[in-house]
Amino acid sequence: MSHCRFAMLDERTLHGECELPFENYSNKDVQFTVEFYRKYFIEDDVLMETLLNVHAPYEVKLRGNERKNVKIESDIDVSNLENYVENGGSNGVSINIKAKGKIRKL
Numbered sequence: 001m002s003h004c005r006f007a008m009l010d011e012r013t014l015h016g017e018c019e020l021p022f023e024n025y026s027n028k029d030v031q032f033t034v035e036f037y038r039k040y041f042i043e044d045d046v047l048m049e050t051l052l053n054v055h056a057p058y059e060v061k062l063r064g065n066e067r068k069n070v071k072i073e074s075d076i077d078v079s080n081l082e083n084y085v086e087n088g089g090s091n092g093v094s095i096n097i098k099a100k101g102k103i104r105k106l
Helices: 049-055
Strands: 003-008 013-023 030-036 058-062 067-077 087-091 095-099 102-105
Touching: 003 049, 013 049, 013 058, 030 049, 049 067, 058 067
Parallel strands: none
Antiparallel strands: 003 013, 003 087, 013 067, 030 058, 030 095, 095 102
């Protein structure tokens, strides 16, 4: 299952780290990009995974029939934001996978 962790490095910088499991069922190599999205919008909700989109899209490559966990890390300037996570984590992260003009929401 996908999961993310967040922790403040200093007053301005939030470090975010996510582990995303992928499996390629095809015999062919695949390449796609990953971005994060909020499945449900709740007013005044704290920003977490979508903060990682500052440095998105993230490229992922899988060989034929390969299974691997992809680690995405980013340091995010939160000095101009009001409502963000300072320390914590989440499971079951919502992502968009994009390849060849198509998008899949997971």
